[in-house]
Amino acid sequence: MSPLSAARAALRVYAAGAAVILAQLLRRCRGGFVEPVFPPQPDRVAIVTGGTDGIGYCTAKHLARLGMHVIIVEFLYCDLASMTSIRQFVQKFKVKKIPLHVLINNAGVMMVPQRKTRDGFEEHFGLNYLGHFLLTNLLLDTLRESGSPGHCARVVTVSSATHYVAELNMDDLQSSACYSPHTAYAQSKLALVLFTYHLQRLLAAEGSHVTANVVDPGVVNTDLYQHVFWGT
Numbered sequence: 001m002s003p004l005s006a007a008r009a010a011l012r013v014y015a016a017g018a019a020v021i022l023a024q025l026l027r028r029c030r031g032g033f034v035e036p037v038f039p040p041q042p043d044r045v046a047i048v049t050g051g052t053d054g055i056g057y058c059t060a061k062h063l064a065r066l067g068m069h070v071i072i073v074e075f076l077y078c079d080l081a082s083m084t085s086i087r088q089f090v091q092k093f094k095v096k097k098i099p100l101h102v103l104i105n106n107a108g109v110m111m112v113p114q115r116k117t118r119d120g121f122e123e124h125f126g127l128n129y130l131g132h133f134l135l136t137n138l139l140l141d142t143l144r145e146s147g148s149p150g151h152c153a154r155v156v157t158v159s160s161a162t163h164y165v166a167e168l169n170m171d172d173l174q175s176s177a178c179y180s181p182h183t184a185y186a187q188s189k190l191a192l193v194l195f196t197y198h199l200q201r202l203l204a205a206e207g208s209h210v211t212a213n214v215v216d217p218g219v220v221n222t223d224l225y226q227h228v229f230w231g232t
Contacts, residue, residue, distance in 0.1 A: 012165035012182075019161065023218075042067040045100050045146075047093070047139070049073045049080060049132065050107030055158065055217055059104060069098070073107070080107050080131030081117035090138040099146035103139055105132040105157040105192070111181040122174040124181075128188035132157065133195055140210070147209030155212045157196050159189045166190035 046063050050056035051072030060070045071093070073080075078089035093100075108128040117126035136155055147153035166186035169175075175184045196214040203210050 012186075038066055040067045041101075043069075044102070044151075045069045045071065045098055046102035046104065047071045047073065047100060048104045048106060049078070049135070051104075055220055056104070056106040059106065063102070068102070078135075079118070080135070081119075081123065081127045083119050083131075083134055085118075086131060086134050087138065090135070093139075094142065100139060100142045101146050101151070101153050103136060103143065103153075103155045105136065105155070107131075108158070108188075109185075111185050113181065114175070114179040122176070122179075122184060124184040124188040125173055125175070125191070128185075129191040129195070132192065136199070143210045144208055149209060151209075153210045155196070155199065155210065157192050157212070157214045159192045159196075159214050159216055160186075161216050161218075162186040163190040163193045168194075 041063070044067075046060075046068050048056050048060045048063070048070060051060040051070070056072075060072050064070045073089060076089060076092060077085070079085035109123055112123055115123050117123055117131075119126065121130055136157075143153040143155065163186060166183070166189065168187060168190060173187070175187070193214050196212045200212040203212060
């Protein structure tokens with residue numbers, strides 16, 4: 001990727017972020033946001049990746065307030081940059097013989113310098129996408145068993161508005177030809193969106209009581225932004 005192409009990729013990502021910030025500000029000014037009220041969720045189990053900080057921490061805390069049994073993957077150790085660690089985590093979870101009603105795929109990295117996971121994948125693609133892809137598929141049988149007609153189990157994957165400006169380079173998914181952290185991040189988020197849509201179609205076709213959902217949390221002030229130009 002030439003310096004000009006890298007600059008264009010960065011501008012597209014920051015433009016998407018600016019659009020999200022503007023939309024959030026307009027919504028607040030119009031008074032259109034009302035915090036949803038959820039009913040108590042006793043006897044239900046959730047797994048939250050990246051649950052010790054930022055969005056994941058707030059999500060885990062809120063679910064716990066609703067009465068859910070929340071498993072934060074850093075407490076039951078799971079390194080999403082390692083396929084071996086993910087498999088070990090699932091094995092330890094299944095030994096507990098408990099159901100799983102909600103899986104929140106939240107952990108991730110954003111615009112980090114070029115580096116690889118333990119399995120040799122580019123870190124954005126390997127951790128943000130492949131790690132959650134493997135974790136979700138390994139837990140699908142438990143989610144299917146836990147869902148019911150009145151209470152579907154849910155897979156909730158956190159993506160980003162940057163997927164709108166991303167393209168999947170099928171010839172270079174590992175961004176090895178020429179690395180751009182902006183392109184790599186956006187591509188990993190697009191991969192998550194496409195995976196979620198495909199998974200939902202499969203689940204619906206089989207009549208499963210599991211739904212796959214993808215969300216954009218907007219721009220939230222967390223440590224995830226430490227590698228953007230205004231970060232520390």
